[in-house]
Amino acid sequence: MSADWQLLLEQVENKLGQNVGDSRRFFHGRGRSYEGLEQVCVDSFFPALLVTFFEEYEGEVELCEKLWQMAEVRGYQGVAAQRRYLPGAPLQWHFGEPVTDPVAQRGDLKFPLTFDRQNVGFFLDIEPGRAWLEEQVRARAGQTSAKMLNLFAFTCAFSAVARAAGDIDIVNVDVNRGVLNRGRENHEVNGLSLKGVQFLQFDALRQFKRFDRRGPFDLGIVDPPTRQKGRFDVSQNYEKLLRQLPACLAAEADLLMVINSPRHSEAQFRELILGSDRGYEVVARLEQNPDFPDRDPDAALKMLHVKYRRQSQ
Numbered sequence: 017m018s019a020d021w022q023l024l025l026e027q028v029e030n031k032l033g034q035n036v037g038d039s040r041r042f043f044h045g046r047g048r049s050y051e052g053l054e055q056v057c058v059d060s061f062f063p064a065l066l067v068t069f070f071e072e073y074e075g076e077v078e079l080c081e082k083l084w085q086m087a088e089v090r091g092y093q094g095v096a097a098q099r100r101y102l103p104g105a106p107l108q109w110h111f112g113e114p115v116t117d118p119v120a121q122r123g124d125l126k127f128p129l130t131f132d133r134q135n136v137g138f139f140l141d142i143e144p145g146r147a148w149l150e151e152q153v154r155a156r157a158g159q160t161s162a163k164m165l166n167l168f169a170f171t172c173a174f175s176a177v178a179r180a181a182g183d184i185d186i187v188n189v190d191v192n193r194g195v196l197n198r199g200r201e202n203h204e205v206n207g208l209s210l211k212g213v214q215f216l217q218f219d220a221l222r223q224f225k226r227f228d229r230r231g232p233f234d235l236g237i238v239d240p241p242t243r244q245k246g247r248f249d250v251s252q253n254y255e256k257l258l259r260q261l262p263a264c265l266a267a268e269a270d271l272l273m274v275i276n277s278p279r280h281s282e283a284q285f286r287e288l289i290l291g292s293d294r295g296y297e298v299v300a301r302l303e304q305n306p307d308f309p310d311r312d313p314d315a316a317l318k319m320l321h322v323k324y325r326r327q328s329q
Contacts, residue, residue, distance in 0.1 A: 018074045039120040047310035063093035064115035070100045084111035105134040137171045144302045145319045146177045153181040165233040167220045168240045172199025185212040193217045228264035239274040258292035271322040278315035297323045
């Protein structure tokens with residue numbers, strides 16, 4: 017593919033001038049808002065600038081060079097390109113020096129990253145969900161029985177944010193022990209107490225009864241992968257999980273339910289939730305992260321605040 021990089025470079029330069037603090041997306045082509053640039057994104061993990069190509073473009077190295085010319089004077093150490101269109105999504109540092117220990121910065125919190133993997137370990141687009149969670153935890157200050165369930169926890173960023181916001185018991189559930197270990201490290205590197213924080217290697221759907229008795233939970237995160245081969249598919253399994261979930265919830269609970277499937281509209285997602293249990297009420301859809309503009313809001317990441325109230329029999 018060929019591309020005119022000018023619009024991308026203008027956006028990156030503008031955001032570079034705003035700050036070099038918290039990690040953020042500098043350019044989001046995947047939202048299909050910029051013709052010809054749909055398969056490229058630029059993320060800032062200061063002092064690293066990461067360019068991701070989802071399809072091959074002419075002039076990829078030249079783009080990285082121009083980004084480096086803007087970033088170097090602002091204290092960045094290097095510009096790397098990850099090529100998702102190649103097997104294994106290889107990473108190459110094109111300019112500057114490799115950042116050996118890259119991190120995502122969020123306020124006072126740091127999350128170590130792994131640039132040599134397709135998923136670096138921290139999702140920038142779901143930041144509105146993390147802000148929502150902080151508010152929920154702070155609102156529960158002083159409630160000694162407050163408990164949170166974090167399903168499909170991945171590297172447990174939600175858990176770290178919640179623990180930093182207040183003293184709340186947390187159960188992190190993921191089928192992958194490796195990411196749970198990284199989640200534990202995310203707490204430790206930030207000096208967060210692990211008292212009352214659990215990291216459980218379970219299949220959230222098939223082993224539900226292995227963790228449901230650790231509740232009841234009055235706060236929950238449900239953020240499954242769109243498709244995890246042999247494990248979970250939102251089209252086939254999300255409704256079943258939501259039908260099981262009330263068994264471990266408190267009489268009243270606040271939930272963040274997420275779906276990252278462009279094939280499911282917001283209306284379809286709401287219908288799926290409300291049809292799973294009559295105790296669910298969709299309060300609101302969280303605003304999109306402004307760094308992730310999308311031509312079609314129904315195709316974008318959908319984050320819904322859901323209130324659960326147990327219904328009388």
